[in-house]
Amino acid sequence: MFYAVIPAGGSGTRLWPLSRAGHPKFLHTLTGTSASLLQATVDRLGALADPASTYVVTGVAHVASVARQLPTLPDANILVEPSPRDSCAAIGLAAAIISLREPSALMGSFAADHLVRDTDAFVEAVRAAMGGAEAGLLMTVGITPTHPETGYGYLRCGDAVGDGPVSRVAEFTEKPPYDVAVSYVESGRYFWNASMFIWRVDVFLGELSRQQPELYAGLMRIAQAWDGPERERVLGEVWCTLPKISVDYAVMEGAAAAGLVGTVPGDFGWNDVGDFNTLGDILERDERGNVVIEAGDGPVSKPQVELLDSERTVVVPRSGRLVSAVGVHDLIIVDTPDALLVCPRNRAQDVKKLVDGLKERGTSYI
Amino acid sequence: MFYAVIPAGGSGTRLWPLSRAGHPKFLHTLTGTSASLLQATVDRLGALADPASTYVVTGVAHVASVARQLPTLPDANILVEPSPRDSCAAIGLAAAIISLREPSALMGSFAADHLVRDTDAFVEAVRAAMGGAEAGLLMTVGITPTHPETGYGYLRCGDAVGDGPVSRVAEFTEKPPYDVAVSYVESGRYFWNASMFIWRVDVFLGELSRQQPELYAGLMRIAQAWDGPERERVLGEVWCTLPKISVDYAVMEGAAAAGLVGTVPGDFGWNDVGDFNTLGDILERDERGNVVIEAGDGPVSKPQVELLDSERTVVVPRSGRLVSAVGVHDLIIVDTPDALLVCPRNRAQDVKKLVDGLKERGTSYI
Structure with a gap:
């Protein structure tokens, strides 16, 4: 069983005035089809996860729109953040809830507002990443850079793991200066981080517990209350105390340094539709x-x-x-x-x- | 007594989408004041003509807006063209109606949608032109060109008339090609035609009768019926048969060739607000x-x-x-x-x- 998690946050400021705080990028049809970016993301993941194991994590301002755009998703699979606490809290909440249902489940996290041209190649790349995740790595998908983009994160590739497409990631680098980005692209050893993560929830939560014990403890408290009568009270008390940090900084950088991060190449026409x-x-x-x-x-x-x-x-x-x-x-x-x-x-x-x-x-x- | 006539027609196509067929340029506030171009034109003429001797000639689509924008103008002074027949019919209609009230009245025609920066200098120039008009010339106002504009008419100056600012106009030239316009500006002998005409109505109607006998006859038939019960019938029958021609081509070119056109320089910040x-x-x-x-x-x-x-x-x-x-x-x-x-x-x-x-x-x- 594979669980697909879609953190649907961020307002897409560079797409203003189309994208607004109240109607952000992921709710829009932007790519010449009738599907919104969020709907296209769920559709694309259909070959990997059925609706019952697909989760969207979103904010209070957008939950109604998300629910209407995704009528096949069970109500319980739309996880609502009381306030924005950045991506580690959002993805971690889903991981914690999934772990209580299936402790060593395979889970993938995929941005709600990116474009993927070739769904078959995407599915193939994610399946390859699932192999690395089964083996205990926090897997990413690396996109071959086409230009020295300064708005993306970069992955420096290390050694291959096994005979397949999986490599270890030696280093995570967020948004480098232009000249650094140029040297990355020229070196041929760097990928863009497509903000896709595939891992076993027990491996991820282990790293979260090691690197962010407070965030881990808070999320587990919330997850344990999730299916009971105390969910809203606990969520209300604990959520706003969680550290506000991205999953890249909170977990992935440290995990890469510990040799726990892997990557597979993704050649499927990825674009973050940033502007x-x-x-x-x-x-x-x-x-x-x-x-x-x-x-x-x-x-x-x-x-x-x-x-x-x-x-x-x-x-x-x-x-x-x-x-x-x-x-x-x-x-x-x-x-x-x-x-x-x-x-x-x-x-x-x-x-x-x-x-x-x-x-x-x-x-x-x- | 001076009669001011304002032909309010033309849609100002180059000012689309602000200016529309249904709400043309002259009805708009465009020059940073609260007055529309039409209102500003009437205000500017206030030093020369009172409302009772100010006429606006406009089309059926705009008469209501004109009436509301100019509440001090008597209803009878808004002359309505049943259909657009170009400027000679519009200006000629006003001249014919005025001539029946005061056969040798002085009349001036001023576009409804031009900008004049310096009202005092404008009034002074028109008063100077009135002198030439009294003496039997069809007077124009010449603007010193600042660049080789191809969208305007040009006046070639001839000899001075008397000791004042009046000169005879040797030639009228409408919208010259660019290289011709350049030579005009360089020669220093050409003015832009500001589309202002000052004349005695008997002199103008005499030239109209000589050069455009059909148009003259039609306009006089309409004018004679104007104040009676047959106005609408006669207007309906005759107006649509009138030649569609501008006053420049119909009268001024020929009158200039006959030595009957004069000009005074106008240095009052004129602009046609064309685009x-x-x-x-x-x-x-x-x-x-x-x-x-x-x-x-x-x-x-x-x-x-x-x-x-x-x-x-x-x-x-x-x-x-x-x-x-x-x-x-x-x-x-x-x-x-x-x-x-x-x-x-x-x-x-x-x-x-x-x-x-x-x-x-x-x-x-x-």
Whole structure:
């Protein structure tokens, strides 16, 4: 039995104004299909885990949307975080609950808002990782880097483990500076960390207990109360005291140093769909390189986009209004009912700065 | 007594999507004040003509808006064209009606949608032109060209008339090619035609009768029926048969050739407010050269525009939504309730092409 866990958090700030705190990235259809990123993630995992062993961990603001987007998932498999405590608490909660049902279960954690082009290759990579996990490693999936991205984590590969595709990970490095990222890519020894983790829950909880005893103890207290009448009281008391830390920093870095982390290569068209420029790169474009990202919920009754003499422009028409442009190139235009964004594609990362400014001033647009 | 006539027609296509067929340029507040271009035109003429001798000629689609924007104008002074027959019919209708009230009245015609910065200098120039008109010339106002604009008409100056500022106009030239416009500007002998005409109605109607006898006859038939019970019948029968021609081509070119046209220089900050790039040039900008054109109908309750690292950008926020941009420069962003336009400032003229395309396909956005 394999358990699939999907932490569905994060607001996708660089995808503002489409992605909002109240309707974050994972709930959106962004990739030219009718499925949201979350729905596509669950669908993709269907070959590995049935709905009864698929869990989503999400926040109070999004649980209703998640429940409606995933009608086949049992209610009990939607785990609600009372407040955001970062990824180690979210993934650890699922691991603790699963461990009480099946102590040495195999579990995988997969981000709710990433894109995978080739599902078969994805399933094959995860199955290979399951082999390493059975053998006691905390497994990751490594993506061959195509450019010196500074927004990702990197895995430095060590020796092969056995005859299969599994290698040990010698080092975890989060978000390196640009020149360091360049040297990583040139060395050929680094992978991008795709934020996928496959492990036996007993191995993971053992490492959590060793490296983060307080977090471990809190999560086990909550898990033990989960199926009883005290769940809400215990969750309310304990959750807000849990250390707020990512699973990479809390467990994976230390586990890698202890030689307990492995990886398999993943060549399945992975993308973290981090910003609108990336969407322009990965989605289907017209003959002039323009990409229009429709809502994906059925055919649109009237033409919504009118581009004259325009090239390589990413348009997200989501207000029902006409979006028109004349003579623009390499631009991002995102049109939503209450806010519009215009930004050159090479400044797509800086949308975060704009949103930070709006947040600081307490506006209603975030 | 001076009669001021304001032909209020034309849809201002290059100012789409702000300016629409149903709500054209002259009805808009565009120049940073609370007055529409039409209201500002009437206000400016207040020193020359009282409301009882001020006429607006407009189409059936806009008469209600005109009447509401100009509450001090007598109902009878809003002349309604049953259909668009170009400027000679519009201006000629007013001249014919005025001539029946006061046969040798002085009349001036002034576009409803131009900007004049210095009202005192404007009034002074018109008064100077009135002198030439009294003496029997069809007077124009010449603007010293600042660049080789190909969208304007040009006046070639001839000899001075008397000791004042009046010169004879040797030639009228509509919209010259670029290289011709360059030579005009370099010669120093050409003015832009500001589309202002000052004349005695008897002189104008005499030239109209000589050059356009059919148009003259039709207009006089309509004018004679104007104040009686047959106005609507005669207007309905005759108006649609009138030649569709501009006053420049119909009368002024021929009159200039006959030595009957004069001009006075006008140095009063004239602008035809033809497109959004022009608005960016003439309106007040912030320290980074950005221009935000608010609706002008009172203070806005929340910040509507958020420009980060952006320069020389013209934003027209008219939908109530937040308009945000990151890292853009020299761009036009026009945001209206049902349509958005994004266009580099140096492509502002090509907005017309976009609108032509929308019109051809019968969309509802024009």
